[in-house]
Structures are given as C-alpha cells and as structure tokens.
Amino acid sequence: MRNLKLPKYKMMSKNKRIGFYNKPKLVYIPLISGNDTDLTIVGKKGDYIYKGSIIGKRKGDFKLPIKSSVSGTVIDYVQKTCSNGTKVKCVVIENDFKEKEEIKDIISKKMNQYTKEDFINIIKDCGVIGMGKTGYPTYLKYETTNKIDTLIVNCVECSPYVTSDYILLTERCEDILETIDAILEINEIDNACIAISKKDTKLLEILNTFIGTYLKIKIILVDDGYPMGWERNLVENITKKTYDETPMECGVIVNNVSTIYAICEALKYNKPLCERIITFTGDGIRKPQNVYVKIGTPIIEIINKIGVNTENYVVIAGEPMMGKYIEDVDNLVATADLSCVIILSKHEDILPEECIRCGKCVKYCPAKISPVLIKDNENNKEKLSLFKPEKCISCGLCSYICPSKIDLRSIVEKAGEK
Amino acid sequence: MKGPFIHTKSTSSKIMKSILISLIPFIIFAFYKNGLSLLFKGKIGLFDSLKPLLIIIICAGCTFLFEILYAKLFLKSVDIKTYIKNSYAYIPGIILSLIIPLNTPIFIIILTCLISTIVGRMLNGGYSKSIFNTVAMSVIIIGIFSIINGGYSYLNNYEMTKYSMTPLQNAKEIGLTNSYNELIKPYGDYKQFFVGNVSGGIGEVSILFCLIGLIYLSLKKAIKLIIPISIIMTSFLGFLILGFINGVGVNYALFNILTGAIIFCAIFVAPEMLNSPVTKKGQIIYGILIGLLTIVFRMLLPFGDVFIAVFICNLLVPIIDNNCSKVK
Numbered sequence: 001m002r003n004l005k006l007p008k009y010k011m012m013s014k015n016k017r018i019g020f021y022n023k024p025k026l027v028y029i030p031l032i033s034g035n036d037t038d039l040t041i042v043g044k045k046g047d048y049i050y051k052g053s054i055i056g057k058r059k060g061d062f063k064l065p066i067k068s069s070v071s072g073t074v075i076d077y078v079q080k081t082c083s084n085g086t087k088v089k090c091v092v093i094e095n096d097f098k099e100k101e102e103i104k105d106i107i108s109k110k111m112n113q114y115t116k117e118d119f120i121n122i123i124k125d126c127g128v129i130g131m132g133k134t135g136y137p138t139y140l141k142y143e144t145t146n147k148i149d150t151l152i153v154n155c156v157e158c159s160p161y162v163t164s165d166y167i168l169l170t171e172r173c174e175d176i177l178e179t180i181d182a183i184l185e186i187n188e189i190d191n192a193c194i195a196i197s198k199k200d201t202k203l204l205e206i207l208n209t210f211i212g213t214y215l216k217i218k219i220i221l222v223d224d225g226y227p228m229g230w231e232r233n234l235v236e237n238i239t240k241k242t243y244d245e246t247p248m249e250c251g252v253i254v255n256n257v258s259t260i261y262a263i264c265e266a267l268k269y270n271k272p273l274c275e276r277i278i279t280f281t282g283d284g285i286r287k288p289q290n291v292y293v294k295i296g297t298p299i300i301e302i303i304n305k306i307g308v309n310t311e312n313y314v315v316i317a318g319e320p321m322m323g324k325y326i327e328d329v330d331n332l333v334a335t336a337d338l339s340c341v342i343i344l345s346k347h348e349d350i351l352p353e354e355c356i357r358c359g360k361c362v363k364y365c366p367a368k369i370s371p372v373l374i375k376d377n378e379n380n381k382e383k384l385s386l387f388k389p390e391k392c393i394s395c396g397l398c399s400y401i402c403p404s405k406i407d408l409r410s411i412v413e414k415a416g417e418k
Numbered sequence: 419m420k421g422p423f424i425h426t427k428s429t430s431s432k433i434m435k436s437i438l439i440s441l442i443p444f445i446i447f448a449f450y451k452n453g454l455s456l457l458f459k460g461k462i463g464l465f466d467s468l469k470p471l472l473i474i475i476i477c478a479g480c481t482f483l484f485e486i487l488y489a490k491l492f493l494k495s496v497d498i499k500t501y502i503k504n505s506y507a508y509i510p511g512i513i514l515s516l517i518i519p520l521n522t523p524i525f526i527i528i529l530t531c532l533i534s535t536i537v538g539r540m541l542n543g544g545y546s547k548s549i550f551n552t553v554a555m556s557v558i559i560i561g562i563f564s565i566i567n568g569g570y571s572y573l574n575n576y577e578m579t580k581y582s583m584t585p586l587q588n589a590k591e592i593g594l595t596n597s598y599n600e601l602i603k604p605y606g607d608y609k610q611f612f613v614g615n616v617s618g619g620i621g622e623v624s625i626l627f628c629l630i631g632l633i634y635l636s637l638k639k640a641i642k643l644i645i646p647i648s649i650i651m652t653s654f655l656g657f658l659i660l661g662f663i664n665g666v667g668v669n670y671a672l673f674n675i676l677t678g679a680i681i682f683c684a685i686f687v688a689p690e691m692l693n694s695p696v697t698k699k700g701q702i703i704y705g706i707l708i709g710l711l712t713i714v715f716r717m718l719l720p721f722g723d724v725f726i727a728v729f730i731c732n733l734l735v736p737i738i739d740n741n742c743s744k745v746k
Contacts, residue, residue, distance in 0.1 A: 007424065160424060320423040347423060353504050354546035356430050359642060359696035370743045372696050387743050396422040403430045407420055 003225020003233075004364050004397060006160050006321075012288035013163045013281040015202075018171060019291040021305065022275070023097060027070050027296035028080045028090035028333045031056045033135065037088055039066065047074045050102045052272045055091050064137045067127050068093055069274030069294040071100040081331040083317045083338040085324035090296070090333065111182040111267045116142075119186045119267070126266035127273045131258035132229075133322070135337045138259055142187055144248040150239055151192040152247075153180060155257040156222055156229035158197070159319035162340040164277040165257045167290040169196075169203060172261055173210050179264035181214050189253070192217045193238055197224040226321065227366055227395045258339075273336055280306055284313035284343035299332040299341055309345055316342040321396040353404040361398035361408055367391045371398040371408040374415050381418055389415035428639065433691070434506040436640035440631035441509070441686070444516050445474055447614065448621030452520055452574045461576045470620050474515040476524060480531035481511030481552070488540045496544065505545045507535070510552045513686050516621035517553070517679055517725075518560050519572040526570075530559045546692065553687045554729040561722040577617045581605070584617045586677040590720070601673045611676045622682040632685050642689045644701040649684035650675065652709025653724075660713065680712060683724045693732045700735075700742035707731050 031039045039056045049055060049068045056066035068091075076092040114122070124139040132154060153176075157165045169176060180192050196203050198221040207219050220238055222228050228237070231254045236242055241250040255263075258276060265271040274295050281288040286307035293302065299315070316323045317332060319340050325347075326332050332341075361371040369391050377383040389412050398408035453467035485507035490498055511531065518527070538550040564570045572584045583591065585605050592600055602608065605616045614624025622628075635641035657671035675681065688694065688708055695704050711727035719726065 316421070316423055321421060323421055323423065325420065325423075342423065344423070349420075350425065353430050353500075354544070356433065356546070356691045357694070357696055358430075358433065358691050359694075359701070360639075362696045363698065370697055370739075373739060373743055383740075386740065400422045400424065401426050401428075403426070403428045403433055405425060405429070409422075410420060 003158075003223050003228050003366075004401065005224065006158075006226045006400070009160045009281070010163050010166075013161075013279050013290055014166065016287070016289045018167060018277070019280075019289045019306075021291050021293050021297060021302050023095070024070070024294060024297040024301060025095055026075075026298070027068075027072075027093050027095060027294060028078065028298065029055060029066060029068060029093065029296040030080060030082050030088045030090045030333060030335055031066060032082055032088045032335070033058045033064050033066065033129070033137075035084070035135075036060075041077075041091070043074060045074055045076065048072070049074055049093055050100050052101055052274065055093075064124065064129065064139075065127050067272040067274055069296050070095040071098050072096040079331075080333045081326060081328060082333070083324070083335045085317065085326065087331075093296070111178065111264075112185045114182075114186055114267065116186055116188075119183075122266050122270065123263055126262070126271065128259060128262045128266055129273065129336055130256060131262065131273075131276060131336055131339070132256035133318075133337060133339075138255065138263070141246075141248060141253050141255070144246075144253075146248050147251055148187065148248065148253055149190045149251045150253075151180065151183060151187075151189050152234060152238060152252060152254045153192060153194045153257055153260055154229055154231070154234060154254055155194060155196050155203070156234065158224065158226045158229040159321055159340075161281050161342055162279050162319045163281075164279045164290055164339045166200065166203060167279075168261055168277050169257050170206055172264075173206050175264050175268075176257060176260050177207075177210055177214050177217060179260055179267065180217055182267065183260075183263065184216050190216070193220045194218070194257075195220045195222050195229075195234055195238060197222060197228070199224045226397065227393075230366060230393065230395065232393075233366060276334070276336055276338075278302075278334060278338055279340040280343065281340065282316075282343040282345075284309055284345040293334045295334055295336055297334045298330070299334060300330050303329070303341075303343060308343060312346070314344045314347045316344065321400065322394060350405040352406040355404055355406060358403060360401045360403065364397050364401050366395060366397065367393050369412070371412050375406070375408060375411050378411060378415060384415050384418060389413075389418075392416050430504065431506075433638070433640040434509060436635060436638040437509055437686075438506075438512075440634050441512050441516070443627045443630065444621040444624070445471075445512070447624050447627055448474065448516060451614070451623075452620060456574060456576050459576065461579075466575065470520065473518070473520070473522070473524075473527065473620060474512060476527055477515035477518075477531060478508040478511035480528050481514070481535050482508040484532050484535040485539060485545065488536060489544065492540070493544055501544075507539070507545065510539075510556075510690075513553045514556045517557055517619040517682070517687075519564070519570040520574050520620050521571045522560060522564070523570070526560060526563050530556045530563070533559060548692060549732070551687065551690055551693045551728055551732045553690070554683075554725040554732065557725040558722050558729060561725075564721070572619065573617045581617065584677075585611075585673070586618070589673060589677070598669050601669060608672070608676075611673075616677075618677065619679055619682075622679045625676060625681055628681045628685050635685075641685070642691070642694055642701055644698060645689040645694055645705045646681075646684040648702050648705025649688055649709045649712075650681060652706045653680055653684075653712050656709060656713040674716065678716065678723060680724050683728060684708075687725070688728045688731075693735060695735055695739045695742065697739055697742040700738045703738055703742065704731055704735065707734070 051071040054065040072095045079087045080090040082088040128138045130136040243249040315329045392412045448470045452470040457467040534556040538552040539548040657674045661670040708727045712724045715723035
C-alpha cells in the first residue's frame with residue numbers, strides 16, 4: 001500500500017496550550033445525527049432545558065438522542081450551517097451560565113464494573129458518536145454479535161493542520177488508557193492497539209510513561225502518509241485483514257481517540273457528549289491553537305476571540321483534504337464531528353489545465369480506482385460501471401496529486417452517483 | 419470553492435520542463451559529436467558543424483509552429499495563449515531530431531513534422547486528445563521516405579571515411595552472430611558504445627546520457643518508470659533467449675540492446691505521458707508488448723523496429739487501460 005506524504009502544517013497548533021471557550025451566550029444545537037436531519041424535536045419554545053437534556057431524537061432504528069450542552073431557555077429554532085456545509089435546523093438555547101443538570105441516579109461504580117448492556121445503554125444515552133468524520137453511533141459498533149478480538153484506537157491524524165486528537169491524547173492520556181482497559185474488560189475484547197503516526201515521538205513518550213500497567217494495550221506506529229487514518233487502511237495495516245462493509249466483520253472495532261474520551265466521560269460521570277476539542281489553525285488566524293468548545297457554539301465567536309490577521313479570510317470546516325469551504329462563516333456552529341477549522345488568509349481556485357495522463361491519480365488512489373479513466377468515460381454509463389466510481393471514499397488525493405489541478409474528486413463523486 | 423485546499427507543488431509544466439532539461443545533454447552531445455569535434459579535427463567547415471543544431475531547431479520549431487497554426491485556424495474553442503503555454507509541442511520535435519539520420523534532407527523533415535503534427539496530434543482536437551505517439555510516427559514516416567529515396571545516411575562526414583554502415587546495419591548484413599570481432603570491434607569497444615561514440619541517430623546513441631536522463635526524470639517523478647524498465651528488461655531477455663536458441667551468446671544480446679535507439683526510445687518516446695497507459699498493470703503489459711514486438715520487428719524489418727512497436731502498442735493503450743483498471 002502506497003501512502004502519500006502530505007505537507008503537515010501541524011507545528012502551528014501543536015504544543016500550544018489548550019484554549020477554552022465554554023461560555024457562549026447562545027448555543028445552536030444542530031438537529032442532525034450522521035447525515036440524518038429528519039429528527040423528532042422534543043420540547044418547544046420557552047422550555048427550560050437542563051444541561052444534558054434531550055432536545056431531539058432520531059426516528060427509525062438508530063435511536064440516538066441529541067442533547068443540550070448548556071442549561072437555559074429554548075428561544076427559537078433557526079437554520080445554521082453545519083460542518084458538512086449544509087443548512088440544518090438548530091435549537092437556539094439562551095445560556096443561563098448555571099450548568100444545571102437534571103437530577104439523576106449517582107453512579108458510584110468503577111468503570112470496569114459495568115455489564116455489557118449497561119455499557120451500551122450509557123453510551124447510547126450520552127449520545128456518543130464517532131468523532132472522526134462519520135458521526136456513526138458508537139453503541140452500534142459494540143452491539144455487534146461478531147466476536148471482537150481487537151479494538152483499534154485511531155490517533156493517526158494523517159490530515160494536515162489537525163492536532164485535536166494529538167492534544168487530547170497528550171492531555172488526557174491516563175483517562176484514555178483507563179477507559180480502553182475498561183472497554184476491553186466489559187466487552188471481553190482480547191487486546192487493543194493505539195495507532196499513532198511514527199513521526200509523533202512526543203506522543204509515544206507520553207504513552208510509554210503511562211502504559212506500563214495496561215498489559216493488553218499495545219502502541220502501534222504507523223506510516224505518516226495520507227490517508228493512513230482511514231479505517232479500512234488502518235485495519236488492513238494492523239491486523240492484515242480485509243472486510244466488506246464494517247470492520248466488525250473481521251473482529252475489529254475502530255474508535256477515534258476523541259470518541260474514547262467521550263466514552264470515558266460517559267462512564268465516569270454519565271456526562272453526555274457536549275464538548276469537543278477543535279483545532280483553530282491556518283495562516284489567517286493570529287494564534288493557532290486547540291480550543292475546548294461546547295457543541296453548538298458559533299465558530300465566529302471563537303475566531304473573533306482568538307483574532308485574525310486579515311479581514312478577508314477564508315474559513316474551511318474540517319481538514320484541508322475533505323473539509324468544506326464555508327461561505328457564511330457567521331452561521332457556522334460547532335458539531336461533534338468537526339475536528340478542525342482552518343482560517344486561510346487567501347485561497348483562490350486554481351484553473352485546471354488539460355490532463356496529461358501522468359497516471360498519478362491511479363497510482364495513489366487508496367480505493368484502487370482509476371480517476372482518470374472515470375473522467376474519460378464520464379458520460380458513458382455502461383463503461384463507468386466497469387471502473388466502479390462508487391468505491392470512492394472522497395479522500396481528495398487525486399485532486400491533490402493532479403499536476404494539472406483537475407478536480408478529479410468531484411468528477412468521480414458525480415460519476416458514482418450515476 | 420471546492421476542496422482539497424492544499425495541492426501538490428508539482429504541475430504539468432514542471433513535468434514538461436523536467437523532460438526538456440533531461441534532453442539538454444543530448445542536444446549538447448549531438449552538437450559536439452557531429453559538429454564541434456569534427457570542426458576541431460578539421461574534417462568539416464563551420465557551416466557543416468552547425469548542421470546537427472540546425473536540424474534540432476528546425477524539428478522543434480516546425481512541430482511547435484504547425485501545432486500553434488493548426489490550433490489557431492481550426493480549434494475555435496481554445497485560448498491560443500494558454501495553448502502555447504501548455505502544449506509543449508516542441509518537446510516531441512526535439513526528441514524526433516535526436517533520432518533521425520544526420521543526412522535527412524531538411525525538406526523531408528519539415529514535411530514529416532507537418533504530417534505527424536496534424537495527423538498525430540491535431541486531428542482529434544488538440545494535443546491532449548492525440549491517440550498516436552507523434553515521435554514514433556515521424557520516425558516511421560522518415561524511414562519510409564528514406565527507403566523510397568535509397569536511404570539517408572546516419573554517418574557524419576568523419577564516420578563516412580571510416581565505415582559504410584552503422585553498427586546495426588552492419589550486424590543485419592552479417593546475420594546472427596556472437597563474434598565480438600565482427601559486431602563490436604569495427605566500431606571500438608563497449609565503452610565507446612556506452613558513451614555514444616558510435617554512429618547512429620543524431621543524439622540518441624549515448625547510453626550514458628539516457629541513464630542520466632532516466633535517473634533525473636525518476637527523481638523528478640516526471641516519468642512512468644515501469645515502462646522503460648519493462649521494455650529494456652523484456653527486450654534484453656528476449657535477445658538473450660533468442661541468442662541462446664541460435665547458439666550465439668551474450669554479445670549478441672548486448673549489442674542489440676545498445677544499438678538502434680532501444681534505450682532512448684524506452685526512456686523518452688514510449689513512456690510519453692499522453693499516450694501510455696495510466697494503470698500500473700497496464701504499464702507493465704505495455705512495456706512487455708513493446709519489448710517483444712521490438713525483437714520481432716528487428717528480425718523482420720529493415721528499419722524502425724522499436725518505433726513501430728511503440729506505434730502499434732499506442733493504438734492498444736485504451737484496450738490495455740480498460741482491462742487493467744484495478745478494481746475488483
């Protein structure tokens with residue numbers, strides 16, 4: 001497997017102190033779960049909401065609750081921009097800065113004393129979802145009937161700019177290791193691997209100081225190419241197994257390290273997923289850093305608080321390869337799967353030239369499809385099916401590597417839809 | 419605006435420039451071998467010594483001019499300025515000029531450039547849609563003219579006084595043999611062949627510069643590296659096996675791989691970006707096919723073996739690519 005080395009741009013926000021922004025006046029909790037926006041709204045305008053109360057529920061099979069990240073009053077329902085660039089209906093809550101929580105049974109169990117059902121119920125109730133990119137409900141991974149023998153904790157962060165997972169693991173290393181150990185015991189999983197990039201020597205050092213007592217947890221150093229953090233790539237690299245749909249088929253669960261920390265908070269304090277670390281970086285922002293943010297916080301407030309270098313900045317939600325350009329920055333709100341906000345001082349679309357058929361897009365495609373051949377047969381439906389454009393994972397490598405700067409990804413994506 | 423928001427620094431024009439840079443040593447070498455060195459020895463006059471340079475300039479200029487003219491006159495949709503910037507039409511011209519015989523008439527060169535530019539590159543609507551390898555095509559056209567007109571000599575004035583044929587023509591006269599004395603000795607030794615101090619095309623003869631070019635291009639990632647490797651390996655092994663079957667040994671294979679522009683063609687003509695396969699498997703198949711066809715044509719045809727092989731395989735590229743797309 002060939003992974004491409006991308007420029008990293010990580011030093012800007014690495015090794016900087018973590019920032020906090022936990023007092024937004026208004027929060028806008030997006031009513032979205034995965035890509036599903038058809039949710040049942042719980043409550044109405046004027047209701048008083050506790051921190052952690054349910055404000056929305058998913059219909060259908062994945063019954064995952066949406067929870068409030070502050071306590072206060074529901075004042076409105078408005079449309080706001082989400083991390084995937086689309087408009088989503090949001091619940092507007094006016095923060096009363098009391099952080100009041102609903103009175104609930106106090107849990108005094110140790111983390112590893114939960115039964116498997118309790119464990120699944122708790123992470124379901126706390127609304128823990130995959131915090132990498134997918135937003136896939138985490139409890140579903142553990143509900144599988146397959147025998148799981150490996151838990152892979154993904155801390156590779158192969159994308160440029162992003163350092164939120166890195167900073168989380170350095171800051172909360174002990175908690176995370178303890179949680180992994182508890183998950184292994186509760187779910188009877190044989191061993192766990194923490195996958196980190198082989199270039200992150202500081203991370204390795206920190207992990208090594210704490211890992212001594214956890215015999216089941218291994219540290220795996222993986223190549224620092226892109227897209228090494230892709231689930232399929234990671235599973236194949238570590239366990240040498242391949243799968244069709246989900247990694248559970250071959251006895252593997254992959255969790256992002258942020259998700260593990262969310263599980264930790266759920267098990268320890270029964271705290272719902274309502275905060276996350278977001279990397280604010282790029283050459284347009286004055287002090288690139290990682291910020292602890294409540295879900296639903298307007299991103300513009302944080303950008304203004306940190307300060308920008310120019311007035312005409314460009315904001316990208318998500319990492320530079322797969323992220324989306326956000327036109328109305330004022331409306332962007334923090335979600336659980338937003339790991340990074342890049343503020344660039346300028347960015348222009350590059351005009352594509354003619355394809356010179358260098359074959360680099362084919363050479364580097366991690367899904368092993370041939371973008372240039374798909375481009376050739378764009379309008380020929382029969383031939384397209386031969387090249388399987390639907391296998392594209394939208395990683396953006398073909399568009400990155402193309403010397404003629406052709407946006408192959410959107411061509412392949414469009415072809416995949418046909 | 420659409421992502422990705424970072425891009426590789428490599429651009430099409432950087433790739434083309436790398437190819438151009440890798441050709442510069444050949445231009446200097448051609449000028450030295452067929453011009454300057456003879457001038458210093460007092461064999462030819464000043465004007466004659468400029469001839470190799472003149473041919474290179476004419477080739478490059480013609481391919482460039484004809485292409486731009488055609489684009490200006492017939493391709494309405496293209497912006498002529500960006501077309502000039504992106505087409506790099508003079509590169510095939512330079513490559514062509516390094517392969518052809520020194521004594522090809524200028525008129526024939528211009529005619530060939532015209533035909534191959536229009537038929538090979540332009541008829542389908544611009545360089546990016548060409549289906550022929552123009553260089554291979556031009557070499558074949560010049561070969562045909564050469565046969566009609568009784569042969570253009572590859573030899574320069576000095577070489578003419580010593581030999582009557584190029585090493586390859588000589589070997590073809592002799593037939594299958596392994597004799598070092600017959601194949602190599604009349605023209606020097608292996609060192610001379612490696613450096614390129616033997617008669618042949620204007621600049622292509624130097625294996626040394628070919629290898630330097632190959633290394634430079636692969637460092638710059640401006641070449642489909644699998645193609646030259648598989649061509650050279652296949653043809654060398656093929657000649658070796660052929661040699662052993664006929665009871666002749668290593669000298670036969672070595673001689674055949676070093677002459678007739680096989681290595682130059684494998685590095686600069688066959689992997690030409692536009693008309694070679696994009697998939698890895700396709701590139702291997704393409705290389706092996708060229709290697710095998712080269713051997714066959716060298717046995718059967720009087721000229722242009724490797725170029726005819728490239729030309730034919732070029733036509734097969736769409737089929738190769740469509741069947742080698744890696745998805746299962």
